[in-house]
Amino acid sequence: MLKHNKVYIILMILFFQSVLSITLGLFSLHFSSKGHILPNVYVSTLYVGNYTKSKAVSAIKEHYDKISEDSGILIKCDDDKEYRIKLSDIEFSIDCEATADEAYYIKEDNRLARLIKGFFANKKITIYPVVKINEEKLKKHLEEFALLVDKAPVNARINFQNGEISKIPHQLGMKLNIPNSIEKIKSEIGNNLNSTIEFNPENNYEINWIWPELTLSDFNGIDSVISSYSTPITDFKDNKSIVQAAKALNGFLVMGSDFNNRKYKEFSFVNRMKEKGISFEKTNEGLSQVASTLYAALLKTGIDVDYIYRKKHNAIVEYIEPGLDVEISEKEGDFTFKNPFDFPIAVFTEYDDRNITVYILGSKGNGYSKKEIETRVVQKIEPPVLRTVNYDLKPLEEKVVISGKPGIEVEVYRVSEENGKINSDLLYIDSYEAVESIVQVGPKR
Secondary structure, three states: OHHHHHHHHHHHHHHHHHHHHHHHHHHHHHHHOOOEOOOOEEEOOEEOOOOEHHHHHHHHHHHHOOOOOOOEEEEEEOOOEEEEEEHHHHOOEEOHHHHHHHHHOOOHHHHHHHHHHHHHOOOOEEEOOOEEOOHHHHHHHHHHHHHHHOEOOEOOEEEEEOOEEEEEOOEOEEEEOHHHHHHHHHHHHHHOOOOEEEEOHHHOOOEEEEOOOOOHHHHOOOOEEEEEEEEEOOOHHHHHHHHHHHHHHOOEEEOOOOOOOHHHOEEEHHHHHHHOOOOOOOOOHHHHHHHHHHHHHHHHHOOOHHHEEOOOOOOOOOOOOOOOOOOOEOOOEOOEEEOOOOOOEEEEEEEOOOEEEEEEEEOOOOOOOOEEEEEEEEEEEOOOEEEEEOOOOOOOOEEEEEOOEOEEEEEEEEEEEEOOEEEEEEEEEEEEOOEOEEEEEOOOO
């Protein structure tokens, strides 16, 4: 028993001696390494392990002084856009003192552990030089590069031709994020001298994706023609403004009630014409006819009249039934509406020398039923006639100078069929003033 105890005591003494020796050796190693960089430390490709800071500064300076003034960095984006910046153009230099400090103070709080790894393992520790650049000059170069990179987003579009609806997908835009680009270059330039720094749009950091206002998903629900209306072109002199207004309306979108962008939630006829560069005159009957045709088509969709603002003419017009006309003027006669449906609607037009047609595209979902608009004249007042003598006419011969228009009161109904039953809903009542007729009469005999 005593023999076993002696062996145990001897083993314990040997163990503690070994631990003490290793500990003293490590501390000796630690304190002897003070003032030196850890083993296996590199500044990029330059070995500075076991160097003193002053020796490291000299080595770093000698290494990077070999860089030519014509050296530079190549920025590359999307495989087809490149831009080279000379280092001298951005006042590039290496801060040798700061770089040596970076090498020396690698995780000082864990220096002993790293020191052990440095001596007993071959793990390479790489740092990159601390660089100095003129950020304002770099910014100016990046602004030039942005001219190559920046691309405006393209909205999704919808087309309607020959009764067919087609949708064209959106395209994302790109914009160079200059502050982020400067940070990326500063972090990589020390390791990429005379090599390429990749700007990757997928990172959404140095190059940001720009989303368009309208994406393909915003057109969900536009799958059918839900209403249309045509009016005849009765006055040739209005043909030009009719064509201009029809083109301006083509493809216009009014988004549904759940869409967030206010820009697409309300339609203004006057604003749309101004956006398209269409000028206004004292009388704008061509524009008024297109607006009137659009208004009648809207009523056929089932939209509540509370969502529509329209100013009618004082007197009836020839191109559309009384009660469905809209008078357009730049200051007082706008025509606006909002889309109360849970799907977007798109406006398209067709025209020729004889007619203008407006189509409303949307969804024929649950509860859809075809609707028509009826106007019923409930009162009619014949126009007063003013007769004047024209001595160039034969006796009692008459010549109409201005055709009068009757005064009218008209009821406007929306008619629909549901389960075989015809429903006729009164929407509103309009009144129109009579317009005096002027007739010239030849003298009496």
